[in-house]
Amino acid sequence: MxxxxxxxxxxxxxxxxxxxxxxxxxxxxxxxxxxxxxxxxxxxxxxxxxxxxxxxxxxxxxxxxxxxxxxxxxxxxFPERPYxxxxxxxxxxxxxxxxxxxxxxxxxxxxxxxxxxxxxxxxxxxxxxxxxxxxxxxxxxxxxxxxxxxxxxVHRPNRDHPAATAFMDAARELGHASEPDKNAQASPGVGAVPTNTRDGxxxxxxxxxxxxxxxxxxxxxxxxxxxxxxxxxxxxxxxxxxxxxxxxxxxxxxxxxxxxxxxxxxxxxxxxxxxxxxxxxxxxxxxxxxxxxxxxALSDHPQVAVDWTPRRRPPAPEGSWLGAALHLASQGGEAAGDLEILQSLLPMAALTGGTTAVDVGRPLSFLVSVQTPRRAGSLRTVSADPATPPRIDYDYLAGAADRRLLREAVRAAAAVVGTAAFAEIAHPLSDPVPAVLDDDRALDAWIRVRLGTSQHxxxxxxxxxxxxxxxxxxxxxxxxxxxxxxxxxxxxxxxxxxxxxxxxxxxxxxxxxxx
Structure with missing residues (x-):
């Protein structure tokens, strides 16, 4: 001893x-x-x-x-985008x-x-x-x-929530596979999200x-x-x-x-x-x-929110704010399931405000991210004083591939909203509008304004x-x-x-x- x-x-x-x-x-x-x-x-x-x-x-x-x-x-x-x-x-x-x-x-x-x-x-x-x-x-x-x-x-809540059900139906309508257990290493697809929760x-x-x-x-x-x-x-x-x-x-x-x-x-x-x-x-x-x-260098996943508006007030989620998630492969991607569309059953305003309110007419979001293995950016310590934070650079949007994958992910989320299955509960997508979705440069600009990160x-x-x-x-x-x-x-x-x-x-x- x-x-x-x-x-x-x-x-x-x-x-x-x-x-x-x-x-x-x-x-x-x-x-x-x-x-x-x-x-x-x-x-x-x-x-x-x-x-x-x-x-x-x-x-x-x-x-x-x-x-x-x-x-x-x-x-x-990215340069001039503090976070x-x-x-x-x-x-x-x-x-x-x-x-x-x-x-x-x-x-x-x-x-x-x-x-x-x-x-x-x-x-x-x-x-x-x-x-x-x-x-x-x-x-x-x-x-x-x-x-x-x-x-x-580990629990998968909200599997019967109408918005989650519509999302899963919409994904299957687009030809994506079901993935009922995302912790079982099956082929990527759509399914409920495992959470570290019990009884809400x-x-x-x-x-x-x-x-x-x-x-x-x-x-x-x-x-x-x-x-x-x-x-x-x-x-x-x-x-x-x-x-x-x-x-x-x-x-x-x-x-x-x-x-x-x-x-x-x-x-x-x-x-x-x-x-x-x-x-x-x-x-x-x-x-x-x-x-x-x-x-x-560091590795993380860039993320952007794509909002959709319910036709009627959805029920409040139970047990978690999370609905379902769709993992799909990017075109020419090096890893299967490298794009993620994660469903929020609460408005972003509720998440940022610390409430669980689901108001009439308030949009809900798909959190869309590119999870292709990527290593860039850096963490640089600039002072010997522990109270001085390091300089952290994600270096997002630096290459053409970064921008292409984000465009592809946003368009995949828009496709979900545009299905007949999802139209049962959602109004047509209003942002980004079709003219932006169909134009690479316009969509790049739309993403640049809204880009965040998945905190991964x-x-x-x-x-x-x-x-x-x-x-x-x-x-x-x-x-x-x-x-x-x-x-x-x-x-x-x-x-x-x-x-x-x-x-x-x-x-x-x-x-x-x-x-």
Missing amino acids: RTLNGVRIPDVLVVGAGAAGCALAARLSEERDVHVMLVEAGPVPRDGFPEHALDARLVPGARAAGHAYVRPWPAQL GAPRGRVLGGSTTVNGGYFIRARRTDFDRWASVARDERWSYPRVLPFLRALETDLDDPDSPDHGGDGPVP LRVNAGLAYLRGAAHRPNLTVRGGCTVLSVVFEHGRAVGVSVAEGGRHEVLPAGEVVICAGAFGSAHLLHLSGVGPSALLADAGIRVVCDLPAVGA TCGTVPMGPSGAVDAHGRVHGLPGLRVADTSVLPTAPLRGPAATAVLIGELAADSLLRR
Whole structure:
């Protein structure tokens, strides 16, 4: 047992209580001889979350006025297009403030990551037992594809909502396949959206993993504790420097695992002297390890909303704001199902306003995104001061292929609205008008004004021999330091990454316990 001044030094110190961090800390603490400390910059509610934070019909991260649990990271979607990228800053991280979308990555994603990492532990057959172990599928618990006793409940709500039914009928009218279980690796098509919800309540990673682990004597969870840098001795990570309640201290640890998210992990590594040496020197940071891949690029999914107007007031959604989703292949696309049309059953004004109101005549939206594997942009740290945010550039719309795929995705959504099946519940599409839809340059301009992002950032600390970490998340050249969150994925998955983030925590725990 390692101690310092009579105090037990944690075997593993986990930075960040998001999807991966919560899973990692809980799984490690199942071993009574492994002492774990989990530190989170945001609050760790000791008396539970308030009701508004758990209502799965709400999306706190979409609130226009901001939310106490959200940190906006300043970014540029493309030159001269500023954007605030919301991320959870609370126990559960972004699983507390996101939309509750919980779809597994595709088999092709795992094959691609295994190839880049040069390690079959990332192949789909190897990760499937972990995917099953992390979930309780409330709709099909006996399926060999699913788990029945894991910490995360998975449910597909609103399958009988009239707008969701019309959407699925419209997609089939256009010749798209049915995909009733989007977590079963069938051919891409239209189907209900799996969510991490139970009885209409969001079950974030903190609730899922730590509710039953909080009493363990070998697990310590500290909220309001901001990690400023990793501390190294003789080239090995030995702890972290933190600020908490106006005080600064160093927390020693046998091993440090950074789970601060695709923005936070890369930024923390830079602040700790790990990253491109020239960039760090320009920022006034002493270089500990020259790793050019840290922050060199990122991967995310550009998104735009296509609104449609119901003919009559639709019923309020139950259990989630999400309806169905259609995944279809782009023309000449390198991956099947790389375009996504995600159905919102609440108006965008309700999502941004933090309400569940469904008013007469107010449009609903399809959130249309391009999920083709793409790596571009960058995260650059510009100051040694941790309070100064990094410069984040998505580099959207930079190439002709980016613009072509977005046009194709918007036109696919417009085609859904134009079907006979959807015309039963919807007025004809009024924006974009046919003249804009039919003209590439006009549609590019329409998209440019409305472009956002899916909040699926990955790839800032990529794994692989030429990346920053190996297949186990171990940072190249720095013993005692690992990264375990979506930053290690070289490219974002073809579906949203929340379920994959939890999986990364599970895989990291297995790796640490097996050494």
